[in-house]
Amino acid sequence: MNAVEIEQAISELAEQPFDAAEFPFAFLQAFGNKATTLKRLRSGESNKSDLGGVLQTNHIHIKIAEPGGTAQAFEALKASPATKRFKARFVLATDGQELYAEDVSADDAPLICAYADFPNHFGAFLALAGISTVKQVRESTFDIRATSRLNRLYVELLKDNPDWGSAERRPDMNHFMARLIFCFFAEDTDIFNGKQLFTATVEQMSARDGADTHEIISAIFTAMNTPTQHEGAPDDRYRKAAGLRPWADAFPYVNGGLFSGSTDVPRFSRIARSYLLNIGTLDWTRVNPDIFGSMIQAVADDEERGALGMHYTSVPNILKVLNPLFLDDLREKLDEAGDNARKLLNLRNRMARIRVFDPACGSGNFLVIAYKEMRGIEAVINQRRGDQGRKSDIPLTNFRGIELRHFPAEIARLALIIAEYQADVIYRGQKEALAAFLPLDQENWIRQGNALRIDWLSVCPSTGTGVKHRADDLFETPLDQAQIDFENEGGETYICGNPPYLGRKYQSDEQKAELRAVFNGRSRDTLSLDYVSGWFMKAADFISSATSAAAFVATNSLCQGIQVSSFWPAIFAGGSSISFAYPSFKWANLAKQNAGVTVSIIGLTQQAGGTRRLFVVADDDVVGVRETTYINAYLVAAENVLVAPRSKAFDDRTQMQFGNHPYYANALMLQPAEAHRLLTQAPKVEAFLRPLYGSKELIAGSPRACIWITADSLEEANEIPEIARKVKAVRAARVEKSSDAQALKLVDVPYRFRDQYEARHALLVVPIVSSETRPYLPVDLVGARAVVHNKAFALYDAPLWNMALIASRLHWVWIGTVCVRMRTDFSYSNTLGWNTFPVPTLTEKNKTDLTRCAEDILLAREAHFPATIADLYDPETMPADLRAAHERNDETLERIYIGRRFRNDTERLEKLFELYTKMVANDAAKPKTKTRKVRADG
Template sequence: MDPACGCGNFLVIAYRELRRLELEIYKELYVNDNMFVQMSVDINILYDCIDVDCMYGIEKEEFAANIAQVAIWLVDHQMNMELSQEFGEYFVRFPLKKAANIINGNALKVNWNEIIPREKLTYIVGNPPFISKKNRDKQQNLDMQAICKEVTNYGLLDYVCCWYIKTVEFIKNTNIKVAFISTNSIVQGEQVSVLWKYLLKKNIKINFAHRTFKWSNEYRKDAQVYVVIIGFSYINSLNKVIYDYEIPNSNPMKIKVKKINPYLLEQDDFIIENRSKPICKVPKINFGNMPNDNGNFLFTDEEKNEFLLREPKAEKFFRRFISAREFLHDEKRWCLWLKDAKPSEIVDMPKVYNLVKRVKESRLSSKRGATRKLADYPYLFGEIRQEKGNYILIPRHSSEQRKYIPMGFFSDEYIAADSCCIIKNADLYHFGVLMSEMHMAWVRQICGRIKSDFRYSNKLVYNNFPWPENPSYEKMLCVEKTVKRLLRVREEYKDQSLAQLYNPVITPYKLCEVHKELDKAVDKCYRSQKFYNDFNRMKFLFDLYKSYINND
């Protein structure tokens, strides 16, 4: 059964391959036991072969459901022709007496057991709809509410999770095996702690998995996405397999394993959840500063210059404002930073005073109580998290195309926006580890996503990241020296934005080479043996993570 069958693609392929397996069995019987000596006079024996009525599907769109019905008949005829060609007899099934069981309806509303009793079903397969939590319509939200009501924080889940949850309930106390294609978001970030915590409580076992790969569905132009395939059931298979991809569009490597956890790694079942402080002794991380000013405190170069012509006394209160976009694309923006301004100074600057009044009015008109409270301090940013001293800036959102998330050092003269994370009192060693392939392997697995882009999280990614355990001074010094070289190379290309420098198609050779050296230096802080791929790195990092947690 495919409970989201569309035009029947999966059912058609499954039926074709089952018929071909059956044909191979007939050939073995014919050759070895001479079973088909009478075939020329009695073709009817073949009418006992697999027929179209063993296929079940549920599809919401009537037109697609009708196509699926016809498509399975067509492939049945195709396979009958292959059978006829193999054995020299014309084998057809006309008139059509049986049909695939394609139901036109909402799979999340219909009773699957009325379509096919569970005891008759062997496999459930499919690729349920890829719809993120932000893109669900009203009906889909109602579906989520009905199916996921027992799941804590289900609102964080993608729509596809409804099929996982309904399927798990349907296959309870059976040997039915399931395999779904899903966007890889369900094995990354915050969704893991919501979906898989629930599924693990139900004693669901993952028996095989394809880790992230790029999939293009020729029937859906917009379906070129990063996906995983997860095979699961209540029965724990002894022959588990993980298919890993060196890059998302490469051929998979088959890895035999003894266990598979919700991150699709050979690890015990455990969930990484938000943590308020780092598991290792490293500097704390925080979000940047949120203006909550309705745009009144923010200025472009041109706007700032024009404002200062009318209010020159304000110049000392302007600071460079760095959001993720400004940082990555080398764009300039400024903010009025009145944190240390005296009331008399603000009153003495009428243009500034008017801006402060506008901010107060904007906050008072908000529907959010927390925002209205901020109207008591209209001259301040809504949330100020920046302290004195230098810091590392990490953009919270970054393209998944980049091998590394670009990061940078800044002084407290630069005001970081809340679209960034800031790490105060961090040094070159910390910067080197965060800019390494080791950290990026963790990011790719643990962080959430916006579409397919990275969404860096302080509580989920950084605070759970397992840093090297007691690296020697010499190894840390090697990382620091390599970081200095990296920053010098960046300086050579200071006329280029970081978005340009870290575009994987055109990254300068010198920058690539110094990053390779940095990766090696950081790897040696973890262990002397080489790491060959992300799968290898993540296995090591998860073991290290468990060690830190157990000793916490």
């Protein structure tokens, strides 16, 4: 269940008569517990309570109290030995009138509320459904409740008005929902003259069956688009001309284009009307535009509605972008100014000219947070200067965006309007905020369109005045550019956001064409680039011609593997460099199990020199920052160098290559059980069976089997009917793929894989994909008869000191930086990881010492037979003797590099990049000779 579904279930539970016996199970069911789980709790099989309540291990301990005894029951739950023994995270006591609850694993204050009010706090319990949350969501669940109800209304209205769901009318529906949100907010914040004026009017004036609800709402919308002044003086001529009914005339003139144009409203059923009135009972003063905008945009998106309630991006994550981009600098200047009135004034004037531009703004999260943070800084300035209550100098139109979809663009504007009002209430007072709020300015500063096809300077000109044109409708996008009266001479522009990622496999042909157009020949391979790269390229072009800087959330793969050499030269060629960065971390949202993508945050600047900052993130918090002179394309504190794939290594280490590609020879590969059956049926098959390793098989210590036939043994093999049938099956499979030229070439050799590489003495196997949680890259020595297929790399008859290199922490750090990752797991590459790995010249003694280290690692593993690589390299349970063997290997190798152990991975990387730069230079100076071509890894 997602957060919105849980909210709905909890709300329905609270509305029902309190049933003491049933409440614990209904509560758990609302958080997604299955019927079988609840059955076991009811029977007592899994109920661990020692207080006659319900205790679900690792989750919650619930007790129903006698009337008036909730507080005592709550204390008993906290003191219960069972609560601690069975690791209940939550305790909850209620008598149906009051409800007490607490997350005993946190330092937060207990929740104490009326029973009927507990749905307003359901976010505190989302962990029961496996949904990880941040504090801000736990403390303010209003936005999820509002989203849930708006979604139900939206779906119901589309059911009754299917034409409003068509592509042609969907913008009208979205605009209608934006108008409703404004009305709910305005009636609870006294923007309308009267508490719940909108909801009460609809309830009183419309029929209960909903038949005329659309007419009542349409009349209200007409009133809010009808002026109450003429030439600056109060005048009712327009209202009279509109023929407003007295109950509609009570609504103020809103302007701003929000209610201009058509006042057409979808028809309401009785159910839809009840949903509308229910939404109006919520306390909209609690709306948080930081959260609400990103959630509500899913209401109008068919593809996203299934994930409704999961679209929250935490404020701490957004501030990871905004703080180092420009907010930290503003705060530093504020500290430097102290109480100096002139310096404070200069800072306030500077802030009035700063523009924040999000060219993938969605529902405006980044813009809203930036606005609120800047208003907070401005408030401190005003307080120090004695200007409390002063009208803000920061225009809302300085917070500009581009958004592809219609509804999020509308919500972004509305979220900013709400954020401005809330900031005015905080820093100026309710009376001043209300006086300044209406009518809304008729300006348009969020552009709907494709950011990769729009000239960003047309939306956010670098200097001077925008085109002087008043938009007809705040919620209609201009065709050519932001049409705003705005002075910004000498101002700064900060570009930020979280653009769509989309790896190359997920891009449409149109999106690939967009990347080609954006890079315009400046990348050698745009087909390998993630879609987000287009935003970086356009940002680099923008800041090259303006007083500007940029920072985006990006896929971490943009700084790994082949994308580095395809992408970053184009960025650096224009004079941009990396000003700050957060290497890989989880960009979490409000999804089950805290599902999120692994990202990096990268800041771009045109300023030469200065300090660069590398941040370290753990559990959504910044736990460290390193100041450095350089940050390279791999987000390492080192001079910029691009690691390019190499066909061979720098030195005499053994070449690593892909295993043998079967190429539709699936019939020759057998699971262990099938191989056993085959041997039982035909013992002669044993001569042709070999262990078969790929990445999974090596890590799990469970090889498959394969039938391995050479040209010399073909005649003998064909005499075995069981083998002959499988060879025939391979031929048929390749014939079926005759459109594949390679398959067609192999039709006449159906007895074999495409490749037939094998070892004479020993074979080292390296998985292609491996979990980053393992402290070392898996590599193992297997028997010479083993076969490696194309899901792993092989080193044939390699001296054992090669294994010592691969199994080192130095190599783990190197491939974790320069190779591509699958999320945060390693995706190994022979040409990019092994052949480029910088190793100092090794003496024979060095090689002997490293060989002994590799032997010790193998012996330590053998001592724990039959433990697998997966077992042995679990970071929580890695055997001490194996860890010690790796430590000796690391010390031996690192002393070869610098005469001592490296202090940390940062020092390791810096030395590796330094050595790599020297090796590339030395290699370029050597005379070129022809080398044997080794199969690269694609």
